[in-house]
Amino acid sequence: MKTKLTAAAMAACMAAGPALADLVFPDLSYRTGPYAAGGIPFSDGYRDYFTLVNERDGGIGGVEARVIECETGYNTEKGVECYEATKGEGALVYQPLSTGITYQLIPKVQADGIPLHTMGYGRTSAKNGEVFEWVFNYPANYWDAASVAIKHLLDENGGDLSGKDITLLYHNSAYGKEPIRTLEDLSEKHGYNLSTIAVDHPGQEQKSQWLRIRRERPDYVIMWGWGVMNQVAIQEAANVRFPMENFIGNWWAGAEHDVTPAGDAADGYKALNMNRIADYPVFEDIQEYVVDAGLAAGDGSNVGKVLYTRGMYAAMLAVEAAKTAQEMHGIAQIDAAMMRDGMEALEMTEAKMEELGMAGIGPEFAVSCSNHGGSGGGIVQQWDASAGEWEPITDYIQPDDAVLDPLVEEDSMAFAEENDIELRCNES
């Protein structure tokens, strides 16, 4: 009896412990709740790319990738629960797609030694690898986005924005307030007048905000929105006849579902993007190996859309970092610490992206010990309502690092001081 019990206990322990024959990538998704429309395509893209790598390439370096999906509902508490529930599975990297969850996970991943990748969201100053050893936000962050938007407007105005009125319409949350400091500093440099208008969560009712915009008639409106706020803002902009070509959303306000509810009225609306939308050859592979094989995370209808492409891009960056880690350590079955090394040594070149069947999907960048943020480049895309698609109208625009770097330095150093973090990367 005692032997049987011991055997049963050992079997239970083995079943509960991490499986060693795969590489684990948790997917903290949100397929339910108010933000599901954004969470579903991102998660579909993220999962489908790992499935493609397994089916087409036999895994990463011969080891199968295993995605563990955990539903957060875009709820910070649930996101933390998902992290705690999955970290013991041998998780290599987390991608929570939520700034709120990111802020909660930063101290946890530092303690647990698991990398966190917050692509275009999260804590901007995590770009500073000297302070944030386990957090990465390449290829771009919020402050990059604000700077890219202003640079685009500079290009449109012959390099001179002095005297122009720019309004920031933002989600009244930590996320929405992220670009304010950057835009204020840039306004001092370029001489434009910045005004800010907050929209309360979730943003279903914006009449006051748009009446104010109608009265003040700014030259440009930049939007920092997510979820229903985006659809309502674009509809209200059309209602007050604000010129759509002067209305620019950030990259979380530039998906298909943000513009389609407004119909033809959304024509001309612009949004930033950190990953270019195109008919990439990799989509044919996804169709063949994943969708047609009945292995897709969704029904396949999201393939090629803005947030699907972004999820796929995030997965591709994770796979390339894992490959880099395998090469660095000469071992296929990498662990989280090795994955971190791979992420810190990741280099994305045009040649590599072309080889992967997604030429130009993102900017070229090289991660380093001190720079976990990549190049920060972003494009501007414009909605063509008649064709029902986004058209990229610029190449990758580089942010104004002369303004952004001191901000990153200031914020990250304050974090280091508060948390008694010893600086790393003694490269010089």
Added chain:
Amino acid sequence: MPEQFFWGVEVVLNGLMAGVLYALVALGFVLIFKASGIFNYSQGVLALFAALTLVGIMDGQVPFAHLINAIFGTDIHHFGWHLPALAAILLTALVMVALAWAVQRFIFRHLVGQEPIILFMATIGLAYFLEGVGDIMWGADIKNLDVGLPQGINATIDELTYQWFGYGFFIDNLDISATLIAAALVTVLILFAQYTKQGRAMRAVADDHQAALSVGVSLNFIWIMVWSLAGIVALVAGIMWGTKMGVQFSLSLIALKALPVLMLGGFTSIPGAIVGGLIIGVGEKLFEFLIGPMVGGATENWFAYVLALVFLVFRPQGLFGEKIIERV
């Protein structure tokens, strides 16, 4: 100064219109609370469910398609039809009646005589159940809803006010439609309650369950009827809000806009819901216009609840609610 005055008038007009939209949501709460004493937490989800069903029926979407395809390996998504809006609205209203029957039959019939807090908890469960079923049934993507209601600035009002005052007022065509529809809906509800047998029975149940039972009124029937009416009101609210923002799961959060309206207008009064909605709508918009820029904006939700709190302190039953006096 005149410009400031006209801006203020424009804000008030738009506040009144927004208030009508809030009142539409609050109305559903009032109907159920008045007749059964249940605070229906699921009213916002009812609006979402109704709007999802309406779009699904209009577009010929196969309900539970994802589930069916996953189980049977099929690839069906649409029936291939596109129904006219009116027919789809009527069919959706029937679905809401069927839902009311199911809610009564499978939930509240088993909870007769329970404490109000238990009934409230049941509606929380119902809200989550319906949200999940709506997701599985129709999918979680954002759907466009076009039942033919015009949107955007009303050009006539804009031009006329510009000619008269030198400033063109912004009034949204959708808000005008919502106001007219809400007025018609409230009129029909009041006429129904006053002049029909079922309406009088509903009022009798609202006044005193036991007395109504003793004269042969069927509580079961009345509660199904009330939930049906609340479902149809939710459908109207879902159409208005869904047209404005697309039909998506955050539509259920419009219930948050109705709570201060209820606190202010009273939980048992149909006119209270309307007047409460208008006061909240105008109050929050004016506050945002006058004070908002000084304090960083986004004051509307805060102001609505603070105003409701002030009313609660001085008049707990709301403006039109029934004063409850319990003698020892």
